[in-house]
Each structure stands twice: as structure tokens, then as C-alpha cells.
Amino acid sequence: MRKVLLGILLAGVLAGLGCGWAAAKKQPAQSKVTVVGSTALQPLVEAAAEKYQRDHARTSIIVQGGGSGTGLSQVQDGAVNVGSSDIFADQQDGIEHTKLQDHIVAVAGIAPIVNPRLGIDNLTLDQLHQIFTGKVTNWRQLGGPNLPITVINRASGSGTRVAFEQTVLRPGEHAVNAQEQDSNGTVKEIVANTRGAISYISFAYVNSRVQPVKLAGVAPTAKNVMTNRWPLWSYEHLYTKRRPDAATKRFIRFMQTRRVQDSLIKDANYISIHDMKVARTPDGQISERR
Template identity: 40%
Template sequence: MFKAKSKIALVSTTLIALLALVGCGQTAAPTPTTPNATTTVDKKTISAAGSTALQPLVKLAADDFMGKNAGVQVNLSGGGSMTGLNNVASGAVDIGNSDVVVTPELKDKGLIDHEVAVAPFLIIVNKDVTVDNLTKAQLSDIFTGKITNWKDVGGKDAKISIIGRAKSSGTRATIVKIILDGKEFTDTAAAQDSTGNLLTGVAQTPGAIGYIDAAYLKDTVKAIKYNGVAYSADTVASGQYPIYAIEHMYTKGEATGTVKAFLDYIVSPEFQSKSVEKSGFIAISKIKK
């Protein structure tokens, strides 16, 4: 009986002590929780538009990011680099994807540049074209309309059909800058509104030539050498292969919330080392600017 009473007294004493602690405003320390990846974002929907050259990489990053952050939605569309720049400047999208730097007319719009990768561009031809290499001078003469037959650059007697991009394209701007030294394409060149359509056009048109970023290359066309050098990540990084562009993702003002978290993920060592080169791009850290 004494032992039973002692146990009851002990329990009562413990309860009184606990109630006293609560009355004094003291509580037990909370149990630590594992940080959740979604704590860095604010659950909003992100919209991005622009460069179709950059689009495959952004889509891959978006899929990864949405998988890691439940409730986040990244809506992605193309339209070309100029479309991306104009849309982000106007506030129509959160991110403008571009192969080129912001244009002078948009310099006062408060756009912030985020460099995310390097996109190498390839000169491609229809598989019936026997030429395997073109120099800068030969390509310039082809794209400006001075050379119109493959026999004039060592190929067979066949018409050259140029399939390029629209003027809103950053890929086109890159080719104009690097290969044409600012000269414009001949008016006879066809203009496609996306890299995918250009690729299809070259694949289906005998004697066709065009240009795409490496991420889009398929065995339906043939990539040729430029000045005797074949594209590879190493030849780009070493400076031997100069047809590439820094890829930009612009925001209007400093990125915050989910947009910042998404951009931070794209340039993170995790994504850059795991996915960038596998997607046909080159990690931004590998290029000396």
C-alpha cells in the first residue's frame, strides 16, 4: 500500500511541475525537421520565353526543378531571342531567354543578365551534299548569295538552298556576327521560325544548308567542319571552334523568390555538371570571356 501511494505521489508531483512550466511560458524544444527543397521558393508559376536554341536546356532544368519543388510550374515558350527580350522587358514573362546580349533600345528597361551556358552552333547540310568542310569565306559567300552552286566549293553540280532563321532569332544574329562579319543573308534564303523547323527543312530539301545549335543535331542531317575544325566541347573551349554564343536568361530587375531559385538551380554545380554537356551545351565556367 505504501509503494502504491508513493507512486501516486510521484506522478502528481511530476504533473504539477509540468503545469508550472507551462504557466511560466516554457515549452520543450521542438524536434528538428529535415529542410524541404520547397522552402526556397514561393510556389508561384514561372513564365519564360525566347531563344529556341536555349529551349532544350531550359526545359530540362524546368523538369528537374518542378520535380524537386512540388507545386511549382514553369511555362516555357520559344519565339526567338528578340521575342524573349521584348517580352521580359514589357513584363509579359518572368524570364527572357536569349542567345544575344540585350539590344540598345532595351538598355534602359532594367534587364538583369544571367549567363547560364554556352551554345555551340553547327553548320548543317542535307545528306546528299558531298562537301564535308567549308571555310569562313566560303560560308560567307554562300549565305550572302555570291556562291549558289555546290560545285563552286568542291561539291557536285547542284543548287544550294539556304534555310535560315527569322530576323528575331539570336542564332541568326550569332551567324551574322561570327561568319558574315555583319553582312546580311541573301533575300533568297528561307526563314524558319524555330530551330526545329530549320532542321526539318534542311533534312527534307536536296542541296540545303543551314545552322542549328548542337543540342538539336540529329542523324537526319550532316554537320560539317568549319575551317577544317569539327565541333566538340574541347574545340570550343580551346578557341579552335568559334561558332558559339553565351546563353542568357534575362529578368526585369533582380530575380527574387521562385524565379531566383530556378536561375540558381540552372547555374548550380549539380545541374551544370550533370546535364549541360549531355544536352549539347557547354558549362558556362569552361569558357574564358
Template identity: 40%
Template sequence: MKKMKSVYLLAVLALMLVVSTACGNKNGDNKAASAGDKSSSSSESMVISGSSAMQPLVAASAEEFKKQNPKADIQVQAGGSGTGLSQVSQGAVKIGNSDVFAEEKEGIAADQLVDHKIAVVGMSAAVNPEVGLKDISKENLIKVFTGKVKNWKEIGGKDQKVALINRPDSSGTRATFVKYALDGNKPVEGAATEDSSNTVQKLIKETPGAIGYLAFSYFKENSGITPLSINGVAPKAENVIDGKFPIWAYEHSYTKGEPKGLEKEFLDYMMSDAIQGELIPSQGYIAVSKMKVERDAKGKITKK
């Protein structure tokens, strides 16, 4: 009888061990599955749209980010600052890039957006090299864009008809240029209007007598266009930093609410030393930390 009890007890213990092992493996499998299901936010996808002046910087940053995070899918589109602000407000994109403060755009609920100042962009007028000018007074610049000067020979250039190239109302580059270069005077109607800064550059290069306006980042050595100094002040980063050159704007990346997931990771990356200290200056932009002056949404400039 004792022997049978011992056998029975051993059988029960063996059964309990099997059940315990099976349960342990099941729990372990569940934990492993759970850990496998939890993916990094850098494996998400995200669309960014807006400012075409900012597009080269954001696109280059996205490429560098994806080298470190190959599963991340980031699409960078242009369309103008107004488009970026509208789309991020509607939730159509995760990040909306803008050359202007959201408060400056009508129909945008700025209080729902969070502003991330990524860089500063300088802008100036640029002409076809055959125009024969490298410097222009602000007074004459306003006359050119308001149609009062119709031939370049009137202000010391070649005998060529002025061909204006403009940006649409949604463009932050246009808003910045009109506000700070033209003192609020609107360009004459009938000028060619292009959505993309890339197209503006191409048209200035190919069109005799052409003038348009672009971010410094488009003033490459081989761009085929001539950037204009304003009142003798060259369109260079150091002149923007010191507050000597007036045509500049913050490059804003707006999110709807506080960023999270991939959008937060990417914006944090945009503020890293690799981007702020290296890529931004190499792309023709200015790091915010370098500025000796700052500007508010109303355009008021103060020294830091």
C-alpha cells in the same frame, strides 16, 4: 455564507478556464490556418520564353525541376531571343532567354534586366547529307549565304542548287551566326525563313541542297543533317572552350529586376551541379565554368 463564497469562487475559476481554453484553441487554429495559407513558391506558375537554341536545355531542366517540385507549373516557349527579351521587359513572362546580350538588341531597356549566364552554346552551319561537304572555309561560307555561290559544285560539293534556310531578325541564333560566322555580312534576301530551330533542322534534313545554321545541341547522331567544320575546325565543345571555334554565344536567362519566388528557385536549380555538371553537357551545351575564354557584349574575346 463561506460555503456559498467557495462555490461562487469555483464557478468563476471554471468559467475563466473555459474562456482561456477557447481562446487558446482559437489562436492555435489561426496559427494553423496561417501556416496552411503560406504556400511554397514552388507551387507557383511561370512562363519562360525566348531563344529556340536554348529551349531544349531549359525544357529539360524544367522537367527535372518539376519532378522534385510537382506543384510547380513551368511553361517553356520559344519564339527567338528578341521575343524573350521583349516579353520579359514588358513583364509578360518571368524569364526571357537570349543568345545575345540585352545591350545588343534595339528597343530593350537592358539596365532594367538582370543577366544570368546559364551556359554557352556553340553554333555552326549544317547541310543536307547529299550536299557532299563536311568542311567549308569561312570565305566560302560567306559566299554561300550572300548568294555568290549558287551551286554546291562551285566549292567541291555535289551538283545541287544551294537552298538557304534562314532565321528571322528576332533570332539570337541568327545574330550570333551573322556576327561570328559571316563577319557581319547579311544573308541574301529571299531565303526561306523559319522561326524555330526544330523546323530548320527538319527542313535541312528533307530539302536537297539545303544549308542552315543551328546550335550544337541539334547535331545529334541521328539528326539526319551534316554539321560543317569551319576552316578545318570541327564544331565541338572542346574547340569552343579553347577559343578555336569562333561561333558561340552565352545562353542568357534575363529577369526584370532581381529574381524572386519560383523564378529564383528555378534559376538557382539551373546553376546546380545536377544541371551544370550533367544535363548541360548531355544536351550539347557547355558549362560557363568550363570556358577558358570569355566574350563581352561587343564581341571581344579574352582569356580567363
């Protein structure tokens, strides 16, 4: 009788262990998605990642800056899951864009900014061109105070710089030799503390510490970007390998949903991809969006 009872107890224990193993097998594995690149896009991806992880506790999303060039090269090398970029991959030297998959998740407006104490809030596109090519070097030449112009440019790997120069400079031209910074936040702080400074940052970084500059009376607003009335803007891309893993695809699809585009994207001062009335090619050609 004792042997029978022991056999029953042992069978029960083994059955319980079997159920535990089966339950463990059913648990989804922990997934990690690493996003590296554009500092203009970084705050938006961070906000989206935080929101996404609330409902997907087993997915860890790590977001870092470094610039568009860094993001593109790292995703191409397989070092990260996603390379975030303000430019098309085929605009970046050393990138084999045919091996990557483009996922456009937002549009970023780009605003020229000056120090609020400068007293200038409006320029023409030609004046902006003269400033960034070094043809104008004192604010007095543009109706401002007798003060040297301090140009703060973005680093060469910056997608924001590529988008800005594609509109402001002419083919074959180069920007004036100037101080370079690799993040929107650093640029903003320098301009906020330098009376004669001028630079450009993503709409998402504009606040009362700097003065956004109109172009021929047109204000840098989302509404004006949608129709290209404000010409300084860039697509925000998440680049992956041609066949990204499931966790990466789910997160990118989440960012492209109408629900996220109509809330999180706009709250972060980006423009929804669904609201754009125009489209832009890598070489800067504009057409009506179908």
C-alpha cells in the same frame, strides 16, 4: 455540468481550427515562373524545369519558344518572368538592357548543316561567307554536285542568327535574301529533306538526319568551343527584371550550380559556363577567361 462539457468541447474545436489556420498560413504559396524566348535554349530550360519541379512541387515553370527577340521584349514589358536569349540584350533593337539583369546559364555551339546526301562535310569560313552573302550559288563551285545552293536562314529575331552572322559576315554586310525559319527544329527538318540546303543550328539539335560541317578541318565540338577554336557559339542568357522575384531567382541559381552544369547542361549538348577558357563581349571580342 452539461454547460461545462459543451464549453470544453467548443474550446477544443476552436483550438483545432486555430491550429488548422496556423498550419495553412505556414504552407508556402504556389509560385509560377514563365520563361519565353530562345528555341536553342528551350529544350535545356524544359529539362531543367522538369528536374527542378520534382523537388519543388509548389513551383510551376512554364517554358515557351518564340525567339530571343520575343523573350527580351516580353520580359522588358513585364509579361513574363524570364526572357531566354542567345544574344546580349544590348544587341537587340528596342531593348533597354540597363533595366534587365543578365544571368548566363550555358554556352551553345552553332553548327552549319547540310543534307547528308550532298557529299560535303567541310568548308572554310570564307566559303561559308560566300554562301550566306550569295556570292556562291551552286555547290559545283565548292567541289560538290551541280546543284543550286538553297540557303535557309533564321528569322530576324533569332539570337542564333545574330551570333552566326557576327562571326561569318563582315561589318555592314547583310545575308542573302533567303527563306527564313524561326526555330532550330524546323530548320533541321527542311535541310534533312532538301538535298541542296544549308543552314545552321544549335549543337543540341544536331542528329543523324543532317550533316554538320567542319570549318577548315575543325569539328564542331564542345571542346573546340571552350577555346574558341570553333568560333560559332553563343552565350545562353536568362534575362529578368533588375529585381526578379524569389521563385525566379531560385530556379536560375539552380541552373547555374556546378551539379546541374556538370550533368544536365552537358547531357543536353550545351557547354558548361564553368568550362569555358575564353570570354566574349557583346561586340564579339574574345579574351582569356579569368
